[in-house]
Amino acid sequence: MVSNKTKIDNLIIYISISLSLLPIILAWGSKLNVNLLLIFSYSIYSFFSDVFLNRFFQLNFGSEIISYRLFTIVEFSIFISLIYFNAKNKMIKNLTLLSIFAFIISLIVDFGEFNIYDFDSLPTGVESIFIITLTIACIREKLMNQRIFTNLDIWIHFGNLIYFSGLFFLFILSQKNIHNSEFANIFSIATAVFNIIKNITYSIGVIIHKNSHKHSIFANNLI
Amino acid sequence: MPLLQNISTPSVSTVLIFGTLGMLVLAIGLISFVVFHQRRIIKYQKKLQRLEDEQQQILLNASIRWQEEERQRIAADLHDDAGPLLATARLYLNDNLVKQDIATQLQSIYNAKQIIDDTIQLIRNISHSLMPPTLKNFGLESAINDLFQKISGSGAINASSRFHEYKERMVAQKELLIFRVLQELVNNILKHSNASFIHLTQNILNDKFYIWVNHDGKGITQEDFENINKSSVGLGLKNIQSRMKVLNANILFEKDPSQTFYKVTIELPIITGKLI
Numbered sequence: 327m328v329s330n331k332t333k334i335d336n337l338i339i340y341i342s343i344s345l346s347l348l349p350i351i352l353a354w355g356s357k358l359n360v361n362l363l364l365i366f367s368y369s370i371y372s373f374f375s376d377v378f379l380n381r382f383f384q385l386n387f388g389s390e391i392i393s394y395r396l397f398t399i400v401e402f403s404i405f406i407s408l409i410y411f412n413a414k415n416k417m418i419k420n421l422t423l424l425s426i427f428a429f430i431i432s433l434i435v436d437f438g439e440f441n442i443y444d445f446d447s448l449p450t451g452v453e454s455i456f457i458i459t460l461t462i463a464c465i466r467e468k469l470m471n472q473r474i475f476t477n478l479d480i481w482i483h484f485g486n487l488i489y490f491s492g493l494f495f496l497f498i499l500s501q502k503n504i505h506n507s508e509f510a511n512i513f514s515i516a517t518a519v520f521n522i523i524k525n526i527t528y529s530i531g532v533i534i535h536k537n538s539h540k541h542s543i544f545a546n547n548l549i
Numbered sequence: 550m551p552l553l554q555n556i557s558t559p560s561v562s563t564v565l566i567f568g569t570l571g572m573l574v575l576a577i578g579l580i581s582f583v584v585f586h587q588r589r590i591i592k593y594q595k596k597l598q599r600l601e602d603e604q605q606q607i608l609l610n611a612s613i614r615w616q617e618e619e620r621q622r623i624a625a626d627l628h629d630d631a632g633p634l635l636a637t638a639r640l641y642l643n644d645n646l647v648k649q650d651i652a653t654q655l656q657s658i659y660n661a662k663q664i665i666d667d668t669i670q671l672i673r674n675i676s677h678s679l680m681p682p683t684l685k686n687f688g689l690e691s692a693i694n695d696l697f698q699k700i701s702g703s704g705a706i707n708a709s710s711r712f713h714e715y716k717e718r719m720v721a722q723k724e725l726l727i728f729r730v731l732q733e734l735v736n737n738i739l740k741h742s743n744a745s746f747i748h749l750t751q752n753i754l755n756d757k758f759y760i761w762v763n764h765d766g767k768g769i770t771q772e773d774f775e776n777i778n779k780s781s782v783g784l785g786l787k788n789i790q791s792r793m794k795v796l797n798a799n800i801l802f803e804k805d806p807s808q809t810f811y812k813v814t815i816e817l818p819i820i821t822g823k824l825i
Contacts, residue, residue, distance in 0.1 A: 488580075492569055493569075499565055
């Protein structure tokens with residue numbers, strides 16, 4: 327039973343790592359815009375981190391937590407840029423800048439207060455709260471628009487909302503529990519599952535965005 | 550953070566499970582709300598589009614019917630008036646004319662000339678009804694003043710018009726459309742309202758061109774106008790509406806707050822020298 331579960335766990339993790347590249351594969355040949363560029367960067371870094379960086383830090387520093395810490399910074403930077411570039415409301419843009427400030431403070435506090443080999447619950451918690459809040463604000467901003475589902479950004483927002491909502495409690499509880507093997511197992515499976523959901527959501531967005539762009543070119547040619 | 554440090558394993562699992570479930574329910578609830586909201590917006594937009602299409606169809610039908618009626622009127626004028634006149638002139642100028650004496654010939658030629666002059670006048674009238682020469686040569690202000698003077702001159706109704714700010718002429722097509730709308734409005738007032746006066750005023754306010762037509766007869770309100778536009782009757786009003794759409798203009802039918810007269814307001818955006 328135990329070995330069987332491990333195989334399923336590993337399978338989920340491998341699927342999660344592989345699916346990181348799915349949005350890039352599906353968007354191949356599309357005209358690049360800020361959203362696609364940021365999602366490409368995120369997917370590539372995510373894949374690179376899972377395949378190479380985690381192992382590198384495990385072998386050289388005895389823990390892959392440092393890789394997770396780096397990942398938090400990159401992830402926050404990419405998603406906050408995405409929100410900043412997509413938001414039209416000045417208040418959301420200002421809140422985005424404020425969240426950067428709050429995130430940097432949380433990083434400093436985390437470096438000062440906690441061991442580098444402990445999971446960075448404070449920055450990931452701050453990151454999750456701000457990304458969830460700003461994502462809801464962005465969705466509200468777009469709510470009155472027509473046919474929002476043809477926009478890639480709304481699918482990115484949905485993916486992020488599910489991902490950060492699902493992992494928020496796991497992130498804040500990880501600092502003291504990540505070294506517990508059972509908790510670590512739950513952590514890796516849960517992150518893998520939510521990663522899969524997030525990447526599928528991104529992929530749906532990429533497909534719809536690509537198709538709607540094709541149709542608009544076709545419509546323009548007809549005119 | 551000390552709170553997290555002291556959490557025991559069962560509490561961790563409880564917080565993790567219920568916390569995560571709660572957050573997920575909120576996230577999925579929000580996404581579901583967005584999906585349903587979008588569906589409602591799309592449904593509403595489709596309904597709006599369908600109503601607009603139906604309205605366009607009614608206006609298009611009215612426009613086609615009006616064109617057909619106009620053609621029939623011109624055909625009737627030509628057939629019933631110009632046709633018999635020219636046939637009569639031809640009778641005067643038949644082959645037997647050369648066999649008759651000079652006095653009869655001169656009388657016949659004179660009669661034929663008179664009939665041809667009448668025909669020319671008739672054709673001119675038909676042509677003027679299609680495109681008033683005053684409008685073509687001197688513009689909307691002169692054409693409207695001319696129309697109102699003719700109405701007032703008949704003695705049946707007191708009609709007056711005043712243009713306060715019409716220095717530059719609009720494009721001919723736009724002037725013709727406005728003229729036709731005003732002509733239709735005035736015709737309706739003369740036919741149905743039993744008014745004792747019609748007064749037209751023009752002005753420019755806040756970069757918009759306004760024409761107000763006031764009369765003291767029995768008029769219609771905006772609600773009546775919209776109801777007539779949705780029904781199968783009221784061809785003239787439907788034509789007004791379709792011309793307003795072409796002009797990208799607005800029309801408002803209302804009873805003055807003083808309840809003493811009806812007012813029609815036409816509002817046009819100003820784009821110099823360009824038909825919208």
